Amino acid sequence: MKKIAVFTSGGDAPGMNACVRAVVRAALYNGLEVVGIRRGYRGMAEADFIPMESHSVSDIIGKGGTILKSARFDEFRQKEWRQKAYDNCVKEGIDGLVAIGGNGTFTGAKLLMEDFGIPTIGCPGTIDNDLYGTDYTIGFDTAVNTALDAIDKIRDTAASHDRVFFVEVMGRDAGFIAMQSGIGGGAEDILVPEIPDSMDNVIESLKKGGDKEKPSHIIVVAEGEGIGNAHFIAQKAKEAMPNLDIRVSNLGHVQRGGSPSAIDRILASRMGIAAVEGLIDGKSNVMAGIIDDKVAFTSFDDAINKKKDLDVELNKMVEILNS
Numbered sequence: 001m002k003k004i005a006v007f008t009s010g011g012d013a014p015g016m017n018a019c020v021r022a023v024v025r026a027a028l029y030n031g032l033e034v035v036g037i038r039r040g041y042r043g044m045a046e047a048d049f050i051p052m053e054s055h056s057v058s059d060i061i062g063k064g065g066t067i068l069k070s071a072r073f074d075e076f077r078q079k080e081w082r083q084k085a086y087d088n089c090v091k092e093g094i095d096g097l098v099a100i101g102g103n104g105t106f107t108g109a110k111l112l113m114e115d116f117g118i119p120t121i122g123c124p125g126t127i128d129n130d131l132y133g134t135d136y137t138i139g140f141d142t143a144v145n146t147a148l149d150a151i152d153k154i155r156d157t158a159a160s161h162d163r164v165f166f167v168e169v170m171g172r173d174a175g176f177i178a179m180q181s182g183i184g185g186g187a188e189d190i191l192v193p194e195i196p197d198s199m200d201n202v203i204e205s206l207k208k209g210g211d212k213e214k215p216s217h218i219i220v221v222a223e224g225e226g227i228g229n230a231h232f233i234a235q236k237a238k239e240a241m242p243n244l245d246i247r248v249s250n251l252g253h254v255q256r257g258g259s260p261s262a263i264d265r266i267l268a269s270r271m272g273i274a275a276v277e278g279l280i281d282g283k284s285n286v287m288a289g290i291i292d293d294k295v296a297f298t299s300f301d302d303a304i305n306k307k308k309d310l311d312v313e314l315n316k317m318v319e320i321l322n323s
């Protein structure tokens with residue numbers, strides 16, 4: 001192996017830059033040439049390559065977003081676009097890839113590998129933490145802390161006005177951010193897609209709040225919650241309990257930005273180095289994750305298809321901590 005490429009794709013997650021830096025520096029350390037591909041698979045199909053030197057990644061470890069930019073590029077589902085991407089990689093002399101992203105990014109990488117045999121290792125980059133084969137994904141810890149900071153601030157105003165707040169956090173299909181930020185923020189209730197909920201349960205929880213002379217109430221709602229989004233749930237709650245002063249706050253994309261936490265910087269650096277060392281060792285079609293604080297490689301198939309379970313028992317804590 002002589003020359004590898006690194007790219008970020010799908011969403012962006014705080015810590016992706018730390019991962020790009022680790023990949024570049026680990027490649028150079030091991031005597032490999034390295035290029036960056038801008039805007040993920042779009043850049044691969046459009047030959048948007050930039051040579052990376054050690055200084056190219058100076059001063060990015062603490063920066064949010066991704067210097068390589070990210071893109072959602074649905075055309076990559078078609079083989080003709082993957083062919084173009086592969087041809088560009090061959091022209092550029094690339095013989096290994098490090099893909100930083102989530103499920104979709106790994107699906108694209110797996111198809112590229114199956115179609116053309118280009119060795120690829122993935123690093124899990126998504127704030128949602130919903131990837132099998134790693135205890136935590138790059139960006140999750142920072143996103144939880146961002147959500148927590150917002151919940152603390154919402155608590156101040158909720159308490160002053162005796163209000164009920166439904167706070168929606170990200171997590172398209174998973175409740176990891178909701179569970180951790182909800183517990184850390186002292187939420188009275190947490191609604192996640194992994195636990196079947198009903199409006200009756202929500203209303204019961206709101207009534208309990210009233211009984212305890214604790215009229216301010218924070219309910220954290222994961223984006224993928226089965227009942228509906230925070231606005232819908234708030235509207236139903238208002239219909240059932242018109243006397244409550246209810247507000248909704250959707251934290252949105254602020255959760256994807258900002259300087260990565262120490263945990264994310266270190267996680268991303270470990271994963272980036274592991275990906276390069278994995279390629280050098282002849283590994284491919286795998287994701288470099290960290291399980292029980294040790295590097296672990298998991299096949300793209302498993303990372304994509306197996307579901308990482310949220311520990312639903314954590315929800316029991318919410319009941320105990322609100323008694």
Ligand SMILES: Nc1ncnc2c1ncn2[C@@H]1O[C@H](COP(=O)(O)OP(=O)(O)O)[C@@H](O)[C@H]1O
Binds near residue numbers: 108
């Ligand atoms: N089924 C697929 N086949 C080929 N490429 C895919 C597929 N799914 C996703 N991709 C590529 O990966 C990119 C990132 O996927 P996406 O689901 O948006 O984000 P993430 O990687 O964070 O899950 C897509 O924009 C597309 O270029």
Ligand SMILES: O=P(O)(O)OC[C@H]1O[C@](O)(COP(=O)(O)O)[C@@H](O)[C@@H]1O
Binds near residue numbers: 103125128
């Ligand atoms: O605005 P976008 O880019 O479509 O992303 C929104 C999505 O990004 C996420 O934060 C994470 O998505 P990725 O797994 O693609 O990184 C989801 O929770 C959310 O639904």
